[in-house]
Amino acid sequence: MSEPRTERFDTRTQFQQELRSLLARARGTLDLFDPDFALFTLGTPETESELRRFLHNGGTLRLAMHESGWLERNAPRFLRLLRDYNHRIECRVTPRGLRQLTDSFAIADALHVVRRFHSDHLRGAAAFDAPDQADLPRERFNVIWAESLPGLHPTVTGL
Structure with a gap:
Protein backbone atom coordinates (compact mmCIF):
# COMPACT_ATOMS: atom_id res chain seq x y z
CA MET A 1 0.00 0.00 0.00
CA SER A 2 1.22 3.50 -0.85
CA GLU A 3 1.20 6.53 1.38
CA PRO A 4 -2.33 7.88 1.93
CA ARG A 5 -3.23 10.73 -0.42
CA THR A 6 -6.18 13.10 -0.10
CA GLU A 7 -7.31 15.51 -2.82
CA ARG A 8 -10.09 18.09 -2.68
CA PHE A 9 -12.14 18.91 -5.76
CA ASP A 10 -14.88 21.33 -6.73
CA THR A 11 -15.42 20.89 -10.47
CA ARG A 12 -17.07 18.23 -12.61
CA THR A 13 -13.77 17.52 -14.39
CA GLN A 14 -11.88 17.04 -11.12
CA PHE A 15 -14.63 14.81 -9.70
CA GLN A 16 -14.65 12.61 -12.79
CA GLN A 17 -10.85 12.47 -12.84
CA GLU A 18 -10.78 11.29 -9.21
CA LEU A 19 -13.51 8.77 -9.98
CA ARG A 20 -11.46 7.38 -12.91
CA SER A 21 -8.47 7.09 -10.61
CA LEU A 22 -10.58 5.17 -8.07
CA LEU A 23 -11.91 2.79 -10.75
CA ALA A 24 -8.38 2.12 -12.00
CA ARG A 25 -7.28 1.15 -8.46
CA ALA A 26 -10.27 -1.10 -7.73
CA ARG A 27 -9.48 -4.80 -7.51
CA GLY A 28 -12.15 -6.62 -5.49
CA THR A 29 -15.12 -4.45 -4.53
CA LEU A 30 -16.74 -1.26 -5.72
CA ASP A 31 -19.62 0.23 -3.71
CA LEU A 32 -21.30 3.32 -5.16
CA PHE A 33 -24.10 5.48 -3.79
CA ASP A 34 -25.68 8.44 -5.57
CA PRO A 35 -29.25 9.66 -5.97
CA ASP A 36 -29.20 8.96 -9.75
CA PHE A 37 -25.57 8.54 -10.98
CA ALA A 38 -25.95 11.31 -13.56
CA LEU A 39 -22.40 12.61 -12.91
CA PHE A 40 -20.69 9.23 -12.61
CA THR A 41 -20.06 8.74 -16.37
CA LEU A 42 -21.17 5.10 -16.12
CA GLY A 43 -22.25 5.21 -19.77
CA THR A 44 -18.96 6.34 -21.32
CA PRO A 45 -16.68 4.01 -23.28
CA GLU A 46 -13.78 4.68 -20.89
CA THR A 47 -15.78 3.83 -17.79
CA GLU A 48 -17.31 0.78 -19.46
CA SER A 49 -13.83 -0.46 -20.36
CA GLU A 50 -12.53 0.07 -16.83
CA LEU A 51 -15.56 -1.61 -15.24
CA ARG A 52 -15.37 -4.50 -17.71
CA ARG A 53 -11.71 -5.05 -16.73
CA PHE A 54 -12.63 -4.90 -13.05
CA LEU A 55 -15.54 -7.34 -13.40
CA HIS A 56 -13.67 -9.70 -15.73
CA ASN A 57 -10.94 -9.99 -13.08
CA GLY A 58 -13.46 -11.09 -10.45
CA GLY A 59 -14.56 -7.79 -8.93
CA THR A 60 -18.05 -7.15 -7.57
CA LEU A 61 -19.98 -3.92 -8.08
CA ARG A 62 -22.86 -2.69 -5.91
CA LEU A 63 -24.85 0.43 -6.75
CA ALA A 64 -27.39 2.00 -4.41
CA MET A 65 -29.53 4.85 -5.72
CA HIS A 66 -32.76 6.72 -5.16
CA GLU A 67 -33.86 6.55 -8.80
CA SER A 68 -32.66 4.32 -11.66
CA GLY A 69 -34.32 6.31 -14.47
CA TRP A 70 -31.25 8.30 -15.47
CA LEU A 71 -29.16 5.15 -15.96
CA GLU A 72 -31.98 3.43 -17.84
CA ARG A 73 -32.35 6.36 -20.26
CA ASN A 74 -28.76 7.56 -20.63
CA ALA A 75 -26.32 4.72 -19.96
CA PRO A 76 -26.88 1.90 -22.48
CA ARG A 77 -23.24 0.83 -22.10
CA PHE A 78 -23.79 0.33 -18.39
CA LEU A 79 -26.98 -1.63 -19.04
CA ARG A 80 -25.04 -3.88 -21.44
CA LEU A 81 -22.40 -4.36 -18.74
CA LEU A 82 -25.19 -5.23 -16.30
CA ARG A 83 -26.46 -7.90 -18.72
CA ASP A 84 -22.97 -9.29 -19.36
CA TYR A 85 -21.94 -9.37 -15.69
CA ASN A 86 -25.25 -9.64 -13.84
CA HIS A 87 -23.65 -12.22 -11.54
CA ARG A 88 -21.11 -9.57 -10.41
CA ILE A 89 -23.27 -6.43 -10.36
CA GLU A 90 -26.17 -5.71 -8.04
CA CYS A 91 -28.25 -2.54 -8.06
CA ARG A 92 -30.64 -1.46 -5.35
CA VAL A 93 -33.07 1.42 -4.93
CA THR A 94 -33.55 3.15 -1.61
CA PRO A 95 -36.96 3.24 0.08
CA ARG A 96 -38.78 6.54 0.65
CA GLY A 97 -37.39 6.79 4.17
CA LEU A 98 -33.84 7.20 2.83
CA ARG A 99 -34.60 9.64 0.02
CA GLN A 100 -33.41 12.55 2.16
CA LEU A 101 -29.79 11.30 1.87
CA THR A 102 -27.99 13.71 -0.41
CA ASP A 103 -24.31 12.80 -0.33
CA SER A 104 -22.64 10.77 -3.06
CA PHE A 105 -19.66 8.44 -2.85
CA ALA A 106 -17.68 5.60 -4.37
CA ILE A 107 -15.59 3.17 -2.33
CA ALA A 108 -13.05 0.73 -3.76
CA ASP A 109 -11.69 -2.19 -1.73
CA ALA A 110 -12.34 -0.35 1.57
CA LEU A 111 -9.13 1.61 0.79
CA HIS A 112 -10.10 4.37 -1.63
CA VAL A 113 -13.03 6.76 -1.55
CA VAL A 114 -14.33 9.61 -3.70
CA ARG A 115 -17.06 11.59 -1.97
CA ARG A 116 -19.20 14.57 -2.87
CA PHE A 117 -20.56 16.17 0.28
CA HIS A 118 -23.90 16.94 -1.40
CA SER A 119 -25.11 15.44 -4.66
CA ASP A 120 -26.32 18.85 -5.91
CA HIS A 121 -22.79 20.26 -5.67
CA LEU A 122 -19.39 19.21 -6.96
CA ARG A 123 -17.39 19.99 -3.83
CA GLY A 124 -15.84 16.90 -2.32
CA ALA A 125 -12.71 14.91 -1.55
CA ALA A 126 -10.91 11.82 -2.72
CA ALA A 127 -8.72 9.68 -0.48
CA PHE A 128 -6.51 6.90 -1.82
CA ASP A 129 -4.75 4.20 0.19
CA ALA A 130 -6.58 5.57 3.21
CA PRO A 131 -8.71 2.87 4.90
CA ASP A 132 -9.48 5.20 7.82
CA SER A 148 -32.65 -0.85 -0.05
CA LEU A 149 -34.51 -3.15 -2.44
CA PRO A 150 -33.41 -4.72 -5.74
CA GLY A 151 -33.78 -2.12 -8.45
CA LEU A 152 -32.12 -1.80 -11.83
CA HIS A 153 -32.30 -5.12 -13.68
CA PRO A 154 -30.47 -6.38 -16.79
CA THR A 155 -33.73 -6.62 -18.76
CA VAL A 156 -37.05 -4.83 -18.75
CA THR A 157 -38.73 -7.81 -17.08
CA GLY A 158 -36.00 -8.07 -14.45
CA LEU A 159 -34.80 -11.48 -15.68
Missing part, protein backbone atom coordinates in the same frame (compact mmCIF):
# COMPACT_ATOMS: atom_id res chain seq x y z
CA GLN A 133 -11.03 7.70 5.36
CA ALA A 134 -13.12 4.93 3.76
CA ASP A 135 -14.49 3.53 7.05
CA LEU A 136 -17.38 5.95 7.59
CA PRO A 137 -18.62 5.91 3.97
CA ARG A 138 -18.32 2.10 3.96
CA GLU A 139 -20.45 1.80 7.12
CA ARG A 140 -22.92 4.28 5.65
CA PHE A 141 -23.11 2.32 2.41
CA ASN A 142 -23.74 -0.94 4.28
CA VAL A 143 -26.68 0.64 6.15
CA ILE A 144 -28.11 2.06 2.91
CA TRP A 145 -27.62 -1.30 1.19
CA ALA A 146 -29.37 -3.24 3.94
CA GLU A 147 -32.42 -0.94 3.76
Whole structure:
Protein backbone atom coordinates (compact mmCIF):
# COMPACT_ATOMS: atom_id res chain seq x y z
CA MET A 1 0.00 0.00 0.00
CA SER A 2 1.22 3.50 -0.85
CA GLU A 3 1.20 6.53 1.38
CA PRO A 4 -2.33 7.88 1.93
CA ARG A 5 -3.23 10.73 -0.42
CA THR A 6 -6.18 13.10 -0.10
CA GLU A 7 -7.31 15.51 -2.82
CA ARG A 8 -10.09 18.09 -2.68
CA PHE A 9 -12.14 18.91 -5.76
CA ASP A 10 -14.88 21.33 -6.73
CA THR A 11 -15.42 20.89 -10.47
CA ARG A 12 -17.07 18.23 -12.61
CA THR A 13 -13.77 17.52 -14.39
CA GLN A 14 -11.88 17.04 -11.12
CA PHE A 15 -14.63 14.81 -9.70
CA GLN A 16 -14.65 12.61 -12.79
CA GLN A 17 -10.85 12.47 -12.84
CA GLU A 18 -10.78 11.29 -9.21
CA LEU A 19 -13.51 8.77 -9.98
CA ARG A 20 -11.46 7.38 -12.91
CA SER A 21 -8.47 7.09 -10.61
CA LEU A 22 -10.58 5.17 -8.07
CA LEU A 23 -11.91 2.79 -10.75
CA ALA A 24 -8.38 2.12 -12.00
CA ARG A 25 -7.28 1.15 -8.46
CA ALA A 26 -10.27 -1.10 -7.73
CA ARG A 27 -9.48 -4.80 -7.51
CA GLY A 28 -12.15 -6.62 -5.49
CA THR A 29 -15.12 -4.45 -4.53
CA LEU A 30 -16.74 -1.26 -5.72
CA ASP A 31 -19.62 0.23 -3.71
CA LEU A 32 -21.30 3.32 -5.16
CA PHE A 33 -24.10 5.48 -3.79
CA ASP A 34 -25.68 8.44 -5.57
CA PRO A 35 -29.25 9.66 -5.97
CA ASP A 36 -29.20 8.96 -9.75
CA PHE A 37 -25.57 8.54 -10.98
CA ALA A 38 -25.95 11.31 -13.56
CA LEU A 39 -22.40 12.61 -12.91
CA PHE A 40 -20.69 9.23 -12.61
CA THR A 41 -20.06 8.74 -16.37
CA LEU A 42 -21.17 5.10 -16.12
CA GLY A 43 -22.25 5.21 -19.77
CA THR A 44 -18.96 6.34 -21.32
CA PRO A 45 -16.68 4.01 -23.28
CA GLU A 46 -13.78 4.68 -20.89
CA THR A 47 -15.78 3.83 -17.79
CA GLU A 48 -17.31 0.78 -19.46
CA SER A 49 -13.83 -0.46 -20.36
CA GLU A 50 -12.53 0.07 -16.83
CA LEU A 51 -15.56 -1.61 -15.24
CA ARG A 52 -15.37 -4.50 -17.71
CA ARG A 53 -11.71 -5.05 -16.73
CA PHE A 54 -12.63 -4.90 -13.05
CA LEU A 55 -15.54 -7.34 -13.40
CA HIS A 56 -13.67 -9.70 -15.73
CA ASN A 57 -10.94 -9.99 -13.08
CA GLY A 58 -13.46 -11.09 -10.45
CA GLY A 59 -14.56 -7.79 -8.93
CA THR A 60 -18.05 -7.15 -7.57
CA LEU A 61 -19.98 -3.92 -8.08
CA ARG A 62 -22.86 -2.69 -5.91
CA LEU A 63 -24.85 0.43 -6.75
CA ALA A 64 -27.39 2.00 -4.41
CA MET A 65 -29.53 4.85 -5.72
CA HIS A 66 -32.76 6.72 -5.16
CA GLU A 67 -33.86 6.55 -8.80
CA SER A 68 -32.66 4.32 -11.66
CA GLY A 69 -34.32 6.31 -14.47
CA TRP A 70 -31.25 8.30 -15.47
CA LEU A 71 -29.16 5.15 -15.96
CA GLU A 72 -31.98 3.43 -17.84
CA ARG A 73 -32.35 6.36 -20.26
CA ASN A 74 -28.76 7.56 -20.63
CA ALA A 75 -26.32 4.72 -19.96
CA PRO A 76 -26.88 1.90 -22.48
CA ARG A 77 -23.24 0.83 -22.10
CA PHE A 78 -23.79 0.33 -18.39
CA LEU A 79 -26.98 -1.63 -19.04
CA ARG A 80 -25.04 -3.88 -21.44
CA LEU A 81 -22.40 -4.36 -18.74
CA LEU A 82 -25.19 -5.23 -16.30
CA ARG A 83 -26.46 -7.90 -18.72
CA ASP A 84 -22.97 -9.29 -19.36
CA TYR A 85 -21.94 -9.37 -15.69
CA ASN A 86 -25.25 -9.64 -13.84
CA HIS A 87 -23.65 -12.22 -11.54
CA ARG A 88 -21.11 -9.57 -10.41
CA ILE A 89 -23.27 -6.43 -10.36
CA GLU A 90 -26.17 -5.71 -8.04
CA CYS A 91 -28.25 -2.54 -8.06
CA ARG A 92 -30.64 -1.46 -5.35
CA VAL A 93 -33.07 1.42 -4.93
CA THR A 94 -33.55 3.15 -1.61
CA PRO A 95 -36.96 3.24 0.08
CA ARG A 96 -38.78 6.54 0.65
CA GLY A 97 -37.39 6.79 4.17
CA LEU A 98 -33.84 7.20 2.83
CA ARG A 99 -34.60 9.64 0.02
CA GLN A 100 -33.41 12.55 2.16
CA LEU A 101 -29.79 11.30 1.87
CA THR A 102 -27.99 13.71 -0.41
CA ASP A 103 -24.31 12.80 -0.33
CA SER A 104 -22.64 10.77 -3.06
CA PHE A 105 -19.66 8.44 -2.85
CA ALA A 106 -17.68 5.60 -4.37
CA ILE A 107 -15.59 3.17 -2.33
CA ALA A 108 -13.05 0.73 -3.76
CA ASP A 109 -11.69 -2.19 -1.73
CA ALA A 110 -12.34 -0.35 1.57
CA LEU A 111 -9.13 1.61 0.79
CA HIS A 112 -10.10 4.37 -1.63
CA VAL A 113 -13.03 6.76 -1.55
CA VAL A 114 -14.33 9.61 -3.70
CA ARG A 115 -17.06 11.59 -1.97
CA ARG A 116 -19.20 14.57 -2.87
CA PHE A 117 -20.56 16.17 0.28
CA HIS A 118 -23.90 16.94 -1.40
CA SER A 119 -25.11 15.44 -4.66
CA ASP A 120 -26.32 18.85 -5.91
CA HIS A 121 -22.79 20.26 -5.67
CA LEU A 122 -19.39 19.21 -6.96
CA ARG A 123 -17.39 19.99 -3.83
CA GLY A 124 -15.84 16.90 -2.32
CA ALA A 125 -12.71 14.91 -1.55
CA ALA A 126 -10.91 11.82 -2.72
CA ALA A 127 -8.72 9.68 -0.48
CA PHE A 128 -6.51 6.90 -1.82
CA ASP A 129 -4.75 4.20 0.19
CA ALA A 130 -6.58 5.57 3.21
CA PRO A 131 -8.71 2.87 4.90
CA ASP A 132 -9.48 5.20 7.82
CA GLN A 133 -11.03 7.70 5.36
CA ALA A 134 -13.12 4.93 3.76
CA ASP A 135 -14.49 3.53 7.05
CA LEU A 136 -17.38 5.95 7.59
CA PRO A 137 -18.62 5.91 3.97
CA ARG A 138 -18.32 2.10 3.96
CA GLU A 139 -20.45 1.80 7.12
CA ARG A 140 -22.92 4.28 5.65
CA PHE A 141 -23.11 2.32 2.41
CA ASN A 142 -23.74 -0.94 4.28
CA VAL A 143 -26.68 0.64 6.15
CA ILE A 144 -28.11 2.06 2.91
CA TRP A 145 -27.62 -1.30 1.19
CA ALA A 146 -29.37 -3.24 3.94
CA GLU A 147 -32.42 -0.94 3.76
CA SER A 148 -32.65 -0.85 -0.05
CA LEU A 149 -34.51 -3.15 -2.44
CA PRO A 150 -33.41 -4.72 -5.74
CA GLY A 151 -33.78 -2.12 -8.45
CA LEU A 152 -32.12 -1.80 -11.83
CA HIS A 153 -32.30 -5.12 -13.68
CA PRO A 154 -30.47 -6.38 -16.79
CA THR A 155 -33.73 -6.62 -18.76
CA VAL A 156 -37.05 -4.83 -18.75
CA THR A 157 -38.73 -7.81 -17.08
CA GLY A 158 -36.00 -8.07 -14.45
CA LEU A 159 -34.80 -11.48 -15.68
